[in-house]
Amino acid sequence: MFTTSSGIDTLLYLGASICLARIASIWLEHLYQKNNHLKSHPHASDNRLLREAIFTLGFFLPILFIPAESTGELVWKSFFCFFMIMISYTDWKQQLIFDQHLLLCTGIGILPLLYTPALLPEHLLAAIAASLCFLLLSILTHGGIGGGDIKLLFVLGIWLKGQHLYEVILIGFLLGGLLALLLLLGCHKTRKDFMPYGPCFALTAVFFI
Numbered sequence: 001m002f003t004t005s006s007g008i009d010t011l012l013y014l015g016a017s018i019c020l021a022r023i024a025s026i027w028l029e030h031l032y033q034k035n036n037h038l039k040s041h042p043h044a045s046d047n048r049l050l051r052e053a054i055f056t057l058g059f060f061l062p063i064l065f066i067p068a069e070s071t072g073e074l075v076w077k078s079f080f081c082f083f084m085i086m087i088s089y090t091d092w093k094q095q096l097i098f099d100q101h102l103l104l105c106t107g108i109g110i111l112p113l114l115y116t117p118a119l120l121p122e123h124l125l126a127a128i129a130a131s132l133c134f135l136l137l138s139i140l141t142h143g144g145i146g147g148g149d150i151k152l153l154f155v156l157g158i159w160l161k162g163q164h165l166y167e168v169i170l171i172g173f174l175l176g177g178l179l180a181l182l183l184l185l186g187c188h189k190t191r192k193d194f195m196p197y198g199p200c201f202a203l204t205a206v207f208f209i
Contacts, residue, residue, distance in 0.1 A: 013063050014056075017078075021055035024086060031098050040095040051089065058085030066209065079108050080159055080209050084202040087152065091198035097148030102155050109158040126165050127157025149197055156205050164208040172201035 025048060036042055059082040066081070068074035083105040090096045113120045131154040138145040157165050176197040183195070 010063065014060055017056045017060035018052075020059055020082070021052045024055050024082075025052045027100075028086070028090065031100065032094075035096065035098075038094075038096060041093070044093070046093065054089060055082065055086060058082040076108070076112065077209050080105070081206050083108075084206050088199035088202045091148065091196045091202075095146070095196055097146075097152055097198050099151065102148075102151050106155050106158055109155065113158075122162060123158050123160075126160070126162040127154045129162075130154065130157050130165055130169065145197070149201070152198055152201060156201065160205060160208055168201060168204045168208055171204045172197065175200040175204065 028051070029048075032039065032046075059078050062068075062078040062081050063074060066074070066077050068077055083101060087097055087101055087105075090098060090101075110120075113123060131150050134145050134150040134153050138147070138150060153165075153169070156168060160168065176195065179200065180195045
């Protein structure tokens, strides 16, 4: 496992995480304003400090818990966790997964594959297969699976190998079903309400990275 050479390195990484979280928060506010008509809860309050604390942890925690053999790999995995946390946050709060987040996450995920082009077809095939399956599922369920979830599975296919992606889908569905049941039993949702599956897939994927 890669570890920083001193406490100073850890503090620098924490500082970078706080700065990145602040930038991401400002960017998210801009996206919310631009897409206010798409928000499921346009008048819901959103604690900025809490949001930035969550984003900070999303980038910083990998340095403590996720194995990495180099600084570059650590930063790469940190960005993945950061985007998964941010995507989970917006999907849970407003049932929105922004294309801008997905596109940037896809670009970062492709970078290592450019240095190992033999792996690129496997990842692309997994990404396309997963997104097409979810598109079919969305059609069959009359929109039960949102467009954001379909695009998210494509992004996860770029980052993860096929076998890991299928495991993420299976566990994500199980967690999503359990979450839906708990929300129904707690009277927080009705059967007609949208159930956010994005966080179940995104947070499960973090464990496979």
